[in-house]
Amino acid sequence: MQRPEFVLFGDSLTQKASDPEGGWAAALAHNYQRKVDVVNRGYSGYNTRWASHLLHSIFRPDQHHIQLVTLFWGANDAALPDRHSARQHVPVPEFKQNLQSMIEHLREASIDSIILIAPPPVFEEGRIQHNCQRSGTARTETTLPERTNDYTSGYATAVVELGEELQLPVVDLWTSMQAQCDWQTQLLCDGLHFTPAGNRFVYQQLQPAIDKAYPKLRANIMSFDFPDHSDIDPENPAASFRSSS
Known part of the structure; x- marks a missing residue:
């Protein structure tokens, strides 16, 4: 029996969402325990x-057990092209096309x-x-961030637009997080990555x-992959497992 996968x-x-201290992927796995294997394919620093080279x-086309895929991209693509993280930058039109190509690949599979x-x-x-602490440099009046909220908004908008165009659901964190009080420090630990509260919010x-x-993917209607222990016949356990296969 092949257990379904998300x-x-x-x-x-x-990648960081599997943190046992409240990561959003860990919370998802907890909700689907014994029903779905939640597979984390996060790649820190990638755009x-x-x-696209990992798809x-x-x-692969033979992975029929994959029941759901989340595509969570844009944070690195939105690195400013004239700052120290420029190597990660991908222009919005290319970003949107890359995301669409991912979706097309998934649908073909x-x-x-x-x-x-x-x-x-x-x-x-x-x-x-965060950047000053990591580099050990002192902050000056001319110190600039390698990402800005205004610039990132273009990438969030592209995701929302693509969802509408392809009729796919979108979790718009850029908008929903900013509706929360003190989101800057309550939900983000370094201006970009999530605090435990931020992870809970994502989940x-x-x-x-x-x-x-x-x-059909609601946890409360999905079945365990094998019988519950209370359903196993202690006198004839093999029969219990035959009926579940």
């Missing part, structure tokens, strides 16, 4: 241009249950402090999106 494909915001390795996640907002002061946005868009 594959989470993204950058460090996905959509680089991630044929991660998503018979994976139709897809959720797009727009990048979160950027707290520029937090990015400046609380994602799970309802799954439930609404793909009702």
Whole structure:
């Protein structure tokens, strides 16, 4: 018996999501325990241009057990082209096309249950402090962040637009996070990555999106992959497992 899989494909915001201290992927796995294997395919530092080279390795046509894919990209693509993270920058039109190509690849592999996640907002002061601490340099009046919230908004908008064009659900973190009080420090730890509260917020946005868009994937209606221990006949356990196969 092949257990169904949810594959989470993204950058460090996905890679770090398996953190046992409240990561949003860990929360998702907890909700689907014994029902779905939640597979984290997050690649810290990657943009959509680089991630496109991974598609044929991660998503093959024979993987019929993949029931859902999340595409969570844009945070690195939105690195400013004239700052120290310029190597990660991907222009918005290319970013949108890369994301569309990912979706087309998934659909060609018979994976139709897809959720797009727009990048979160950027707290520029937090990015400046983080970068200065990491590099061991002092902040000056001319110190600038390598990402800005305004610039990232273009990437979030592209994700929302693509979802509308392709009729796919979108979790718009850029908008929803900024509606929260003190999001800059309560939800983000360094101006970009999530605090435990930020991870909880992502999960609380994602799970309802799954439930609404793909009702058959609601955790409460999916079955365990093997019998519950209470259903195993202690006198003839083999029969219990035959009936579940």
